[in-house]
Amino acid sequence: MATENTTLTVNGSTNTIESGSSFRDTVVNAARDAGLGKFRVILNGSEIDPADAPATLDAGMSLEIRPYEVAGNCN
Numbered sequence: 001m002a003t004e005n006t007t008l009t010v011n012g013s014t015n016t017i018e019s020g021s022s023f024r025d026t027v028v029n030a031a032r033d034a035g036l037g038k039f040r041v042i043l044n045g046s047e048i049d050p051a052d053a054p055a056t057l058d059a060g061m062s063l064e065i066r067p068y069e070v071a072g073n074c075n
Contacts, residue, residue, distance in 0.1 A: 004060030010034045019059040026057060031065050038068035 006019045010030050017026060031039045040047055042064040043054075057063075 006057050006059055006061045007063065009062075009064040010036075017057060017063075019057050019061070021057045023054050023057050027053070027063065027065060034065065036065065036067055040066045040068050042066060 005016045007014050008017045008026065008030055009015075011034050027041055041050075041053065042048075044062050
């Protein structure tokens with residue numbers, strides 16, 4: 001029986017991650033490892049607010065972490 005993979009993409013690199021893991025811890029650790037202080041989380045194609053984040057990663061979830069870009073910042 002095949003199970004759906006849970007994936008996490010950061011800086012264009014996609015990895016399979018274990019479902020059932022803490023959503024928050026997985027996201028924060030991956031963002032820190034990528035050197036991101038501020039970031040956005042895209043879950044299954046839609047940006048989510050931290051308050052809307054699930055407690056755990058479920059099979060088949062697709063996560064992406066993107067840098068948070070401040071409008072008007074030309075640096």
